[in-house]
Amino acid sequence: MAAHLGLYAPEMSWDSDRTRIAIYAAWLSQVTGAIGKIGKDVVLLSQQGVDAIGVENGGSSSAMPHKQKPVLGELYMCTALFKASANAQV
Numbered sequence: 054m055a056a057h058l059g060l061y062a063p064e065m066s067w068d069s070d071r072t073r074i075a076i077y078a079a080w081l082s083q084v085t086g087a088i089g090k091i092g093k094d095v096v097l098l099s100q101q102g103v104d105a106i107g108v109e110n111g112g113s114s115s116a117m118p119h120k121q122k123p124v125l126g127e128l129y130m131c132t133a134l135f136k137a138s139a140n141a142q143v
Contacts, residue, residue, distance in 0.1 A: 082136065089133020095126030 055062035098105040 092126040092129025
């Protein structure tokens, strides 16, 4: 019918093409993995004994008030791990 009317007839319908969604999901997965890697690096570099970086506004310790916990780095790592476990279940 499209040829008879002189219209373009695509090989596949636009609403069944999922490649753009898959590309976007892959990009989001890469971004989440990169953020998780940054979080892991922050946690490892700020642990006691290494002290390569200091963490501002982290969690404090009641037993050791001078110690700062890298809460934001842990949050980034947990987000990346959650994303990885969610992908494994699909």
